Each structure stands twice: as C-alpha cells, then as structure tokens.
Amino acid sequence: MPLRDEVGPYFGEYGGRFVPESLIAALDELDAAYQAARVDPVFQAELAQLHATYTGRPSIITEVPRFAEHAGGARIILKREDLNHTGSHKINNVLGQALVAKRLGKTRLIAETGAGQHGVATATAAALFGMECVVYMGEVDTERQALNVARMRLLGATVIPVISGSRTLKDAINEALRDWVANVDTTHYLLGTVAGPAPFPVMVRDFHKIIGDEAREQVLALTGKLPDAVTACVGGGSNAMGIFHAFLDDADVALYGYEAAGEGHLTKRHAATLTRGRPGVLHGTRSYLLQDEDGQTVESHSISAGLDYPGIGPEHAWLHDIGRATYLPITDDEAMQAMRLLSLTEGIIPAIESAHALAGTIKLGKELGPDAVILVNLSGRGDKDMETAGKYFDILDTEALEAEISEPAPDGARGDNA
Amino acid sequence: MSRVEEVIAARKAAGSGALVGYLPAGFPDLQTSIEAAVALAENGVDVIEFGLPYSDPVMDGVVIQAATQKALSNGFRLKHGIEAVAAITSRVDVPVLVMTYWNPVVQFGVDRFADELLAAGGAGMITPDLVPDEARDWLAASDRTGLDRVFLAAPSSSAPRLHQAVEKSRGFVYAVSTMGITGARADVDTAARSLVGRLRTAGATSTCVGIGISTPEQVREVFEYADGAIVGSLLVKALADGGVDAVAKAAAHLATAK
Numbered sequence: 281m282p283l284r285d286e287v288g289p290y291f292g293e294y295g296g297r298f299v300p301e302s303l304i305a306a307l308d309e310l311d312a313a314y315q316a317a318r319v320d321p322v323f324q325a326e327l328a329q330l331h332a333t334y335t336g337r338p339s340i341i342t343e344v345p346r347f348a349e350h351a352g353g354a355r356i357i358l359k360r361e362d363l364n365h366t367g368s369h370k371i372n373n374v375l376g377q378a379l380v381a382k383r384l385g386k387t388r389l390i391a392e393t394g395a396g397q398h399g400v401a402t403a404t405a406a407a408l409f410g411m412e413c414v415v416y417m418g419e420v421d422t423e424r425q426a427l428n429v430a431r432m433r434l435l436g437a438t439v440i441p442v443i444s445g446s447r448t449l450k451d452a453i454n455e456a457l458r459d460w461v462a463n464v465d466t467t468h469y470l471l472g473t474v475a476g477p478a479p480f481p482v483m484v485r486d487f488h489k490i491i492g493d494e495a496r497e498q499v500l501a502l503t504g505k506l507p508d509a510v511t512a513c514v515g516g517g518s519n520a521m522g523i524f525h526a527f528l529d530d531a532d533v534a535l536y537g538y539e540a541a542g543e544g545h546l547t548k549r550h551a552a553t554l555t556r557g558r559p560g561v562l563h564g565t566r567s568y569l570l571q572d573e574d575g576q577t578v579e580s581h582s583i584s585a586g587l588d589y590p591g592i593g594p595e596h597a598w599l600h601d602i603g604r605a606t607y608l609p610i611t612d613d614e615a616m617q618a619m620r621l622l623s624l625t626e627g628i629i630p631a632i633e634s635a636h637a638l639a640g641t642i643k644l645g646k647e648l649g650p651d652a653v654i655l656v657n658l659s660g661r662g663d664k665d666m667e668t669a670g671k672y673f674d675i676l677d678t679e680a681l682e683a684e685i686s687e688p689a690p691d692g693a694r695g696d697n698a
Numbered sequence: 699m700s701r702v703e704e705v706i707a708a709r710k711a712a713g714s715g716a717l718v719g720y721l722p723a724g725f726p727d728l729q730t731s732i733e734a735a736v737a738l739a740e741n742g743v744d745v746i747e748f749g750l751p752y753s754d755p756v757m758d759g760v761v762i763q764a765a766t767q768k769a770l771s772n773g774f775r776l777k778h779g780i781e782a783v784a785a786i787t788s789r790v791d792v793p794v795l796v797m798t799y800w801n802p803v804v805q806f807g808v809d810r811f812a813d814e815l816l817a818a819g820g821a822g823m824i825t826p827d828l829v830p831d832e833a834r835d836w837l838a839a840s841d842r843t844g845l846d847r848v849f850l851a852a853p854s855s856s857a858p859r860l861h862q863a864v865e866k867s868r869g870f871v872y873a874v875s876t877m878g879i880t881g882a883r884a885d886v887d888t889a890a891r892s893l894v895g896r897l898r899t900a901g902a903t904s905t906c907v908g909i910g911i912s913t914p915e916q917v918r919e920v921f922e923y924a925d926g927a928i929v930g931s932l933l934v935k936a937l938a939d940g941g942v943d944a945v946a947k948a949a950a951h952l953a954t955a956k
C-alpha cells in the first residue's frame with residue numbers, strides 16, 4: 281500500500297484512542313462528520329474558498345540563495361507558510377476543523393496552545409464564525425508569548441493560563457481534555473497538531489496536506505524536478521506531516537524532521553522526542569514520548585514554545601520506525617543562529633520553531649553539496665518571538681523601553697493645564 | 699465470582715450497597731497513605747480504590763491533581779504503590795483495586811504489573827484512560843491472573859459500548875455519574891440513574907457510580923438504583939486537611955448511609 285494511503289486509526293503500532301470512555305462518543309461523532317466532509321464537494325469548496333480569500337493560499341515559495349551560501353551552496357527553497365493569515369501553518373487545520381465543528385452544530389471552540397500560534401488561529405476562526413473560544417495555555421508560555429495572549433484576547437477569546445504540572449503545552453492539553461469531557465455537547469476541541477486520539481492525527485494531517493501538495497507542484501515548476509530533500513521542524517508534527525505527505529511515496533525524496541534539542545539532546549533540557557524518547561501512551565495516543573522509567577511524562581524544554589512538547593504524532597513515530605523519515609535534534613542556539621542568518625541574508629524573520637528546520641537544513645546542505653535541492657517548510661513568522669530574540673541577541677534596548685514606560689511623557693506632550 | 703463482586707453482592711443482599719473509597723498512593727507520604735487506606739477499611743468502606751499518581755491525570759479534578767502531584771514530587775515510584783497495596787492487604791480484609799492511568803502500566807510491563815499486583819494481594823485494576831477496545835494486553839493478563847478489570851461507562855456511551863463495558867468488566871462496571879472529571883458536586887446527576895438503568899439492560903449485575911459523590915445523602919440516593927457508590931475527592935480533601943483521623947471520620951460519616 282502506498283504510504284500516502286495510510287488513514288489510521290493506527291500507523292503501525294502507533295495511534296489509537298487512549299481516552300476516558302466519556303470522550304469516545306465525541307470522537308466517533310467527529311470521525312463520522314470528518315469522513316463525510318472529506319468526500320463532500322460542498323465542504324471542500326467552502327474550505328478552498330476560505331483558503332483563497334482568507335488564508336491567502338496558495339502560499340508562495342521563495343528561493344533563498346544568500347542564505348544557501350551558508351548551507352553548502354545547495355539550492356534552498358522555502359515554502360512560505362509564514363505568509364498565511366495569522367502567521368503560521370496552523371490556520372490550515374483550524375479552518376478545516378472549525379468548518380467540521382460548525383457542521384456538528386458546536387458553538388464553542390476550545391484549544392491548547394504553546395507558542396500561541398494555534399491559539400491565535402483558533403481565536404481567529406471563532407471570530408470569523410461567531411463562535412465562543414477558550415484557549416488553554418501553560419502559564420510559562422503565557423509569559424514568553426505575551427504578545428500572542430494579547431492577540432487572542434483582542435480576537436475575543438478567553439485565555440486560561442494553566443498552572444498544573446509543568447505549566448506548558450502538555451498541561452494545556454490536559455486542561456483542554458478536561459474541559460472537553462465536561463462540555464462535549466456544545467464544544468469542539470480543536471486540537472492543534474497531529475497527535476491526540478484518532479481521528480485527530482489523520483484529520484489534522486489531511487488539513488495540512490495542502491502545504492506539500494502545493495509545494496510539490498511549485499518546486500517542479502521552478503526546478504523541473506522533485507527536491508532531493510524536504511525538511512521541517514517537529515513539535516507535535518503538523519507542519520512536518522503537512523509538507524511530508526505529498527512526498528511520502530517519492531522514494532528519491534529524503535524527509536528530515538528537526539526536533540528541539542534545547543540545551544542539547546544529551547542534557548536533561550530538551551524536547552527531542554524521537555531522539556531520546558521511547559514508545560508509550562500520552563494524550564490519547566500511542567507514540568514516542570519523553571518519560572521516566574515509570575512512564576511519568578518528563579518535562580521538555582525548548583526556547584521555542586511551539587516545540588516544547590514531550591510527545592509527537594503517531595504517524596511520525598511510524599515513519600521513524602520504518603525509516604522513511606529521519607529525525608534529528610537541533611539545539612536552541614543552532615536555531616537562534618539560523619533565525620538570525622535568514623533575517624540577515626534574506627530579510628525574512630522566521631519563527632523560532634521554523635528556525636529549527638533552517639538550522640537542520642544548513643547542516644544537510646553541507647552534507648548534500650551544491651547540486652542538491654532542499655525544500656524547507658517555513659512554518660511561521662518570527663514576530664511573536666521578538667522579545668525572546670531581543671533578549672537572546674541582546675539587541676533589545678530594554679533601558680530605553682523601560683524609561684519610556686516608567687517616566688511621564690516629555691514636557692508639553694500632555695499639558696498639565698489641559 | 700471475584701472477591702469484589704462477592705463483597706458488592708453481599709452488601710446488596712443486605713438491602714444496601716457497597717461503599718468504595720478512593721485515596722492516592724504516596725499522599726501525603728507513602729506510610730500515611732497506607733494508614734489512611736487502612737482507616738477507610740476500618741470505618742465502613744467496602745472496597746478500596748487505590749490511585750497511582752500519574753503526571754498527566756486527565757480524568758482528575760484539582761483536589762486529586764494536587765494530591766498526586768505532591769506524591770510525585772515526593773519521589774513516588776510505581777513499586778511503592780505495589781508495596782503499599784501489600785501493606786494494606788496484610789492488615790485489612792477489604793479488597794484493594796488499583797486505579798491507574800495506562801502508560802505507567804505499559805512501561806512497567808502489563809504482565810509484570812499484573813503478577814506483582816496479584817502477589818501483593820491486589821484485587822484488580824480500574825483504568826480511566828483505557829477502553830476495552832485498546833486493552834488486548836490487559837484483557838489477557840487479567841484473564842491469566844484472575845484480577846478484576848473495571849472499565850468505565852459514561853452517559854455518552856452508546857448501547858453497544860455499554861454492552862462491551864459490561865461484558866469486559868469484572869468486579870464492577872464504573873458508571874461515570876456525569877460528563878466531567880473528579881470533584882465534589884452539589885447534585886449527582888440524574889444522568890447517573892439513567893446510565894445505570896441502561897447498564898442493567900445491557901446485563902450489568904455489579905455497577906458502582908462515581909464522580910461527584912461526597913455526602914451520605916448522595917450515597918443513599920445512589921444505593922437506590924446502583925450496587926455501590928464511589929467517593930474520592932472528599933476523602934482526599936479530608937486527608938489533606940486533617941490527616942488520617944479526618945479520613946476515618948469522613949469514611950464513618952459516609953458509611954452511615956449503608
């Protein structure tokens with residue numbers, strides 16, 4: 281069977297539904313609605329129309345020769361998901377699921393978010409469709425992605441900082457699942473990556489397939505052949521599955537997923553799930569995860585909130601085991617340097633998540649040499665990361681900023697006697 | 699009939715129902731959790747549900763989350779949970795079911811876990827995030843060892859799924875009273891009564907209702923239509939606030955409903 285035809289609920293020994301019985305009916309209902317929508321031309325047309333007039337699809341590809349000089353001279357082509365409305369690939373899945381939720385008659389969307397990109401996308405769809413929206417976000421992440429918290433609130437969403445466990449993405453998912461168990465009649469849980477119980481891994485992948493479908497055509501048109509390699513960063517794995525899928529059965533196209541290695545995959549502070557984890561069950565699915573000997577989930581670390589997750593989608597676990605895709609660790613510093621390099625050489629500021637893919641691509645390009653063509657999924661833009669980057673590179677004029685905030689406006693700006 | 703089924707049947711024959719009490723292992727520390735479980739047995743609890751702390755307890759509300767998180771940060775290990783079961787069963791006659799999320803069992807080894815639980819005198823396992831559809835290894839291990847396996851049934855479960863829960867469960871079927879997570883509630887849902895009715899239609903003879911129960915009045919009400927009532931958060935809160943004495947009092951108070 282072609283690898284592209286795999287539709288779950290299992291990918292090899294991974295996937296399934298490890299959830300409380302209370303959620304099974306909702307997953308069945310969702311699966312039925314999604315299966316119907318998948319083959320319904322009306323649904324597909326509605327989604328395509330939204331992508332054309334709202335998301336801004338197709339997203340372009342951009343060749344980056346000045347950046348490529350630092351990557352062994354290989355031809356490097358970026359798939360520009362950063363140019364989508366709301367700034368990342370996340371919107372592809374969100375609009376798809378929101379349409380399914382509407383069909384199910386749900387009036388309330390809930391979501392987990394790490395970097396805030398998925399939360400922003402969900403809040404956006406809720407605003408667009410007139411639905412209520414609650415976003416769960418680890419307290420740690422609300423602090424490092426404060427700008428996105430403000431965006432979600434401006435879009436009318438309620439953001440709930442999660443203070444249980446490690447206070448990051450994994451705990452936000454726990455909280456969202458708890459909410460869903462209690463409110464499943466009115467609520468759709470709009471899961472943001474290719475993890476979780478079936479049908480989420482397949483459904484989310486399908487809504488992101490458009491990335492690879494477009495890019496495959498675009499690269500063919502530009503270069504006359506398929507790329508030698510396709511690269512993406514991997515948190516839960518949605519942008520990577522989205523761009524990989526179109527190439528799964530092209531045996532000559534190598535697939536590389538770059539995991540967050542934080543301070544180093546051999547330290548305790550990383551999120552390199554396939555590199556350092558082992559199979560188990562987390563958040564409703566069987567896949568690889570970072571865990572201790574007893575199966576307690578181990579806290580992950582990454583400078584990028586969107587990759588700071590100790591699990592990974594089951595389809596990636598399967599592609600890893602069968603050797604179809606290769607997953608390699610990228611440290612915080614490698615990612616930050618790649619972020620700066622793309623900014624300096626091409627005038628494109630990538631999300632720190634996406635910068636992991638760029639850092640991996642630099643190494644890969646040096647390995648493959650100047651004849652290689654590498655397609656990179658630039659999953660998001662870096663605006664949300666300016667505070668982190670500003671601090672990291674010490675280019676934030678914090679003193680000036682603080683002075684501005686603490687001191688009254690200059691004389692005359694607002695007259696005392698007014 | 700398993701021991702848990704016998705205990706429940708006996709309470710039913712006495713015209714009442716079984717009181718099932720939940721406490722987590724290792725909270726506030728391992729020894730105290732053992733003493734507290736013993737106190738349950740000595741104050742009218744018929745079946746102990748002994749929870750193994752887990753890092754991502756999606757079925758649990760804040761009271762149980764806080765307790766199990768404390769146990770984990772104190773260094774709780776699975777082997778301690780099994781040691782505690784052995785300590786409890788050596789002191790009291792009340793059957794002890796372990797309540798655990800699935801990944802710890804997978805990592806321990808399903809067969810090894812079953813063997814060690816049996817050796818510790820445990821009666822079986824309640825699995826909040828394992829549905830029978832995914833339980834092949836556990837069905838085999840529990841058949842081999844004779845351990846009870848308690849699956850959940852929810853108000854949202856379809857008739858075929860209720861059938862499956864009844865058919866695959868041994869000990870009792872855990873009827874989730876309400877669509878939600880653990881924690882005390884003012885009203886135990888009317889959904890519970892109708893769910894138990896549907897479980898009876900599906901052939902259930904041993905059904906306990908859990909989630910949200912915290913008063914003797916609620917226990918009595920549940921006994922009108924079900925075979926047992928499960929109380930958790932109230933007991934955990936008593937232990938957190940007032941130690942083993944408070945747990946003993948809380949259990950005795952609940953047992954007035956029997």
Ligand SMILES: Cc1ncc(COP(=O)(O)O)c(C=O)c1O
Pocket residue numbers: 368369394395396397398472473474513514515516517518519520585586587631633634659660661
């Ligand atoms: C820009 C961007 N890329 C990647 C990710 C990681 O998610 P996934 O691995 O599902 O693509 C995120 C998550 O927040 C993100 O915001």
